[in-house]
Amino acid sequence: MNPFKFIWGMFFRLFPCPIRTVLRRVGNPGRQSPVLVTCNFYITVRRLIRKLDDMDVWLLIADSKGVNVWCAAGGEEFNTHSVVSAIKTSGIQDLVDHRNMIISPLSAPGVQAKEVQKQTGWSIRWGPVRIEDICAYLKNNQHRSEEMKRVTYNWRERLDTAIGPLFPFYFVGAIGFLLFGQHLLLNYLAISAATFFFFMLGCPWLPGRSGLTKVIVLEAILAISLVAAEIYVTPNTFSIRADLIIAMVMLFIYGSELGGLAPTMPSDLDPFLARLGIGAVGNVAFAGTVRTELINGLRELTYYREKCVSCRSCVEICPQGCWAFDDEKHAVLTKKEKCTACRACIVQCEGEAIKAEAKS
Amino acid sequence: MFSYIFMKILESRPRSYDRLMNKVSRGRVVSVKQAVVAELIASGRILDIGCGTGELAVMLIAQGASVDGFDINPKMIEIVRERIVTQNLESAFSVRHMGVDGMDGLPDSYYDAVVSTLVLSELSDDERRFAFKHALRVLKPHGLIVIADEVVPRKTIKKLIHTMIRIPMLIATFLVSRTTTRPLANLSGELTAVGFTIEKETRSHGDSFAIVVGHLAQENQI
Structure with missing residues (x-):
């Protein structure tokens, strides 16, 4: 453990706490072992490695500018390019026989599964939301229970x-x-x-x-x-x-x-600052983002039924479980009031059937 | 060359990036680019890794070269595209939006030179190795690689002074831009490890900045 990084990561989480982006062996992984992809925030990596103590996996640490998965994906610092670059430059392609990676569904607002597959040939499997569930998920043949898909805030x-x-x-x-x-x-x-x-x-x-x-x-x-x-x-x-x-x-x-x-509530501060006319502080933008405009009511989530390809991405990825499927295998936004404007459904929708349309 | 650290802040203002970067570096960034151009007098096809606003490419084109550039920052690419149109550079300058991970899509033995200024210290070790490996592949047999970047000074005392001066700037940059750069510890060694032969390494700015010129090692030449 790095005590400085631990203290910085725990108590000054407002700022990034980056570690090297690298491919790590956890246990004794082989050519069929699972490949987990995560961010390069020190605390996340440390917790993940501690939880994976008795497992044999490849852990690919991709660049998120030292920010945790949820915040970095929301701020587009953990994005498709981060994952594509990690896959292509780490050498993992020569070390395993499969082309499946497991990644936190909290990365869905930033990492577009379809584009990653197009650029690398690797399929994304959404893992559990919480690090605590990662071993159960791996031991259960990479199956996610409903609880593993949704965020909590205990x-x-x-x-x-x-x-x-x-x-x-x-x-x-x-x-x-x-x-x-x-x-x-x-x-x-x-x-x-x-x-x-x-x-x-x-x-x-x-x-x-x-x-x-x-x-x-x-x-x-x-x-x-x-x-x-x-x-x-x-x-x-x-x-x-x-x-x-x-x-x-x-x-x-x-x-x-x-x-x-x-993770269960929409952001207050960014829309508030945007309303005040404060567009950005440093590299962090408040105004003009889809998320902020969704929260401020300048845009609304719109579903185009005719475009839906029944990929179920929205149902699988929404951390709040806002989407469901009807009998005709089309998506329905059943819990609109719970939406936190994370944009995961918009980014992952394979038919581009979900959009954040500007309100007229 | 410590002002280079502020690059991460200035990158968020691409329209004024060149002007501000030259201002905070007191013209040193332009001198560095001129020094890189001086290493590449011969015309030919050049790959510019992380071309930014295209300032270096324009200098190279003025020497008779044609340049293919790429950059991961879409705002920079937008500026380059405007520059290509306004300066009528369509025939000599092409640009694409990608990171070094996209270099595997570039053709074999196609370029006379590969250049990169103030980019590699932003990349991870894996990304840098990948970039060098593909730079080696895309270069023609007698092609050159010219890298200009921030490096760790070789002598302990200089290293210490460099670190001490850099820390407050690093903190300021980190607080504003939430990211920073990492001086390269062994640039020539990394190039040699993938198969380049180093022709020369010129150090400046208190040993903290290097321009490295290399070519394909004999065994890698066709």
Whole structure:
């Protein structure tokens, strides 16, 4: 284990944590062994290798700019070219007799299976969503149960996905208080941590569909408390005001990030920034992307029944299980309300029957 | 040549890429390209790996060469295509959108030279090996390969100074562009390993930049 990369990958996940793109042997793979393809985010690779401990597989680490599969595929950093390049340049073609690769279905918004096959001759088999299921999937003749196809966001996943991206805010705040308000440092540390655990553990039970709407109730309670403290608490102290304001600010940060962290929710922050006219920060684009426009209602998911070739990609790949098949073997968007605008169905549809059409 | 590290930020602004890159490098990028052109006085057909905005290709065409270029960045390709039309370069310059993994589709023994400037340090080890292997294949028997890129200095003290100066720039670039470049540790060695013979290696900028010229080793020549 690389301790620096582990700490960086765990607590500063807002930034990439890349490792070398390379073909790795896990166990003692042979010419018929499965080929797994994943991103080059340190934490993902480490977890995958630990889970694959008793298996014999080829692990092909493809370039995702050091970002996890879901985020990199959504941001098109883990894309068709990443996988094609890894297949062609790693030498894997000379080491196995088959031409099948297993890849996380969370890569579907970026990696187009049909194009990979066209360019390399390799077929993509969508594996399980969670790393925890990879051994069961391999031992079960590469069969996915329904649970293996869909994302969840249980309390462990909420803490795991939230600590990494939110810790830098916590850290920067702590440095700020250390330099400019030492007398409030302990209050800040305690209140930020408490609100974090309260919000991340309790968010499924808070009203609202998005992170920002979920914090509205809490912000309102805190705002009322702030006013009440001004009126009724005598003597009112600076500390009480500061504590309540810290809680409000931190909850707003957690709330605005939640949609981006949760695979079960559409992103809040990007569409919000796009509405404000902030198109991009650095190389990360907010405005003008299909995903953002789908969330902001500028586009809508449209299905052209006559173009459907019954490939079932939409049903297999949607992490939320939004698509089903009718008796005539055509797709039906049965759970539109659960769509997170990840675009996986659009990218993978073999008949190009699913599109994100601009609203007139 | 430390300013090269900012390339990753400037790549997101392809329309002003050449101008900004020359500005931050204080004209050194142009000098590097001129030095590469100087190695290739003879006209002929040249492959430009990672052609970017086509600046090097235009210099080569001015010397009488014809150039096939490719780049993975679609925005760069768009600019090159505009450049080809506006500068009437259709007969001498063709370009395609692909990465080095697409080099296996190029014809055997077709090019008089293969060039690459400021590209290879962005590639993985596997991609670089693949690119060199196919560069060897596509070159004519007496063809040349000319690579200009950021490298790790050879002496420990220079290596240390290079790392120390590079770190803050690397952090700044990484925070803005979420990616960076990796200086090559053994460029000539990698070329030799696939079958090139190194004619010369010119180091500059505190030993941190190299222009390497090679040709097919005798046993690889037809």
